[in-house]
Amino acid sequence: MSSPLLEQLIEALRVLPGVGRKSAQRMAYHLLERERTGGQRLADALAAAVDRIGHCARCRDFSEDEICPTCASASRDVQQLCVVESPADRLAIEDATGYRGLYYVLQGRLSPLDGIGPAELGLDRLAARLAEGEVAEVIIATNPTVEGEATAHYIGQLARQHGIRPSRLAHGVPLGGELEYVDRGTLSHAFGTRSEMG
Amino acid sequence: MSSPLLEQLIEALRVLPGVGRKSAQRMAYHLLERERTGGQRLADALAAAVDRIGHCARCRDFSEDEICPTCASASRDVQQLCVVESPADRLAIEDATGYRGLYYVLQGRLSPLDGIGPAELGLDRLAARLAEGEVAEVIIATNPTVEGEATAHYIGQLARQHGIRPSRLAHGVPLGGELEYVDRGTLSHAFGTRSEMG
Known part of the structure; x- marks a missing residue:
């Protein structure tokens, strides 16, 4: 590798879900070749998020405030x-x-x-x-x-x-799904909990 | 969205190649839920790379030095x-x-x-x-x-x-490839530039 910093970036990118060595490489090159501004923005956003996003004291959702906007609404x-x-x-x-x-x-x-x-x-x-x-x-x-x-x-x-x-929540056949492709468990449940047509 | 910083992070992640809104969301949640240390490391590596990786004066490859290690070797x-x-x-x-x-x-x-x-x-x-x-x-x-x-x-x-x-570089049928699945252009080229068996 021509640059230790580049190697570090590629390794660090692998923390992302579903990103292996090859995708990490492609991401690193993409950022350095064409998206340095975006890369800087991502670094800043990530540092701020990791540092300042905690959990809402009321609902445990992510929140940067003591109480999240939804709970405070x-x-x-x-x-x-x-x-x-x-x-x-x-x-x-x-x-x-x-x-x-x-x-x-x-x-x-x-x-x-x-x-x-x-x-x-x-x-x-x-x-x-x-x-x-x-x-x-x-x-x-x-x-x-x-x-x-x-x-x-x-x-x-x-x-x-x-x-x-x-x-x-109701369980059953997803809207727009085809019966043929619905898994057995769901189909059996949907059949058993069928309701009378209105 | 429950947190403006989270929203910013999701938007910033979309700068990565092949990452749309949904993947960016998944990545942001993954980092915040399970990989805060890795997320911080990624933020640091990215900031350092964007700031300090330039181009080798000799070969134009990425390098954090004036002349990259390969050219200097x-x-x-x-x-x-x-x-x-x-x-x-x-x-x-x-x-x-x-x-x-x-x-x-x-x-x-x-x-x-x-x-x-x-x-x-x-x-x-x-x-x-x-x-x-x-x-x-x-x-x-x-x-x-x-x-x-x-x-x-x-x-x-x-x-x-x-x-x-x-x-x-030589063009032709890739090693391990099957002729049936090689594109016409490559196959035609490989046929035309066939060489005598040794």
Whole structure:
């Protein structure tokens, strides 16, 4: 390699998900050949983000403030609380739906084998929040995986203990999907939970 | 978006080749959730690279020194000069072959419509280098595209003007390739330039 700094940059780029040696090389050359301004901007944005983005004290989503803008907003419905596994899931729901309630971001899912229990997911703080009495519905939007379902079950119990109604996203055949290509588990579930046509 | 800094990071990541909005989001979340140390290291490496990597005064490859280590090395053969379009091409040749000569990196190819002429590729400095009399063979390793071939032709003429023998990488069927899947142009060329078996 003709430059140790270039070698360091290529190694450092491999921290990005899905970026191997070859892509890292291509990215480094691209930045140096054609995008030095953009590269400088990326370096600044990354340093600022790593340094100043923490977690909202209320919902555990990423936030550079003590309380994130969503939790601080006066126009959100405090009676609804949507529980998601990750900030990316929260963003997906916010983008796709017209949901105007609040969120709670677990930053993970129950996984005893990996040492992730209720404490690591901040479920004690979620319980304290439910005890405040403002929340009327807990919408559980964990992923439909084994661990996500276990987490949903746990949170559902927690909600009922506080006299709050838990709800769960509907499962079934995706819109625009073809039955032939839907996995067996989903198809079987969708068949079993079929509803009468209106 | 819950954090302006996060939004800035996602936008800044899109400067990377092949990274759209969705991948940039995934990268930003990955860095913040699991790789803050790596993210900081990437920010530092990127800032240092953009700031301190320039071009070697001798071969125009990326270098943080006035003269890059390859050009400064006493163990390289100064009689051979390999001309490539980009630093990535130079690296590919250095990695794959046992070549021990020097390089000249054009940082582009002749493309009059884009305003890239001989001056932009430093061909005046290449001519001055050839006039020094040290180089005995110019190995032209531009890409086998229309513009690459035009560039090769131009450099070939330049070499001959200085009484130097130009050579060109062999074209043909790739090793391990199957004839059925080789493009027509390559196959036709390989057929036409077939050689007698030893």
